[in-house]
Amino acid sequence: MEGPTNISDVIEKYLKGILADEEQVEIRRSDIADQFNVVPSQINYVIKTRFTIQNGYIVESKRGGGGYIRIEKVNLLADTDVLDSLLSDVVGDAINQHDAYAIINSLFNDGVLKEREANIILAAIDKDTLAVADHEVENTLRARILIGVLNRLRFED
The missing domain is CATH 1.10.1200.150 (Transcriptional repressor of class III stress genes, C-terminal domain)
Structure with missing residues (x-):
């Protein structure tokens, strides 16, 4: 089985792993960036390209000091x-x-x-x-x- 090949794949797999157990995940961009030793814009890139509505995800973000990014897995037809x-x-x-x-x-x-x-x-x-x-x-x-x-x-x- 082929594993993730780049850091974006690793971050995506990590977040999807959390979403496998929970309907949604709330993360702080800077915490995830620190965890994977990348710049926060790398986290933005992964979320914007891998967690889109067409892929079955809704993303909500709140900016500022206590800011977060909420990713929710949704059934496209159920809602x-x-x-x-x-x-x-x-x-x-x-x-x-x-x-x-x-x-x-x-x-x-x-x-x-x-x-x-x-x-x-x-x-x-x-x-x-x-x-x-x-x-x-x-x-x-x-x-x-x-x-x-x-x-x-x-x-x-």
């Missing part, structure tokens, strides 16, 4: 506000393949989608399937497909 935020803020009118794949992967990891269903959706939103020379049109089509799928899943029992 209407989270899903609405995902649809409007992340998917919107267009979405790139990487972010769309992250959403489907998160739904698979949450047990919302079975492997076969996830693979079918991934095939439908793949750049080779959409085969449009204009990236803006491709991202718009991908967003429409993804919104249709997410809205259908939202109303399933």
Whole structure:
């Protein structure tokens, strides 16, 4: 089994390990930075790139002396506000393949989608399937497909 290869992977694994036991984790950026002997901006980078809504996380931060960062693992379909935020803020009118794949992967990891269903959706939103020379049109089509799928899943029992 391959382990983390860089400090960002190590920090991500550490935080996800905490989240495996708890629904949310509240950290002080400087404490984690000290623990891993990195600058606080490295912690920001990991949180901004690895703990996104499309990956199934909500991040809240409070700045200042007693500041903290709260990371919460969420089920994208279980909370209407989270899903609405995902649809409007992340998917919107267009979405790139990487972010769309992250959403489907998160739904698979949450047990919302079975492997076969996830693979079918991934095939439908793949750049080779959409085969449009204009990236803006491709991202718009991908967003429409993804919104249709997410809205259908939202109303399933």
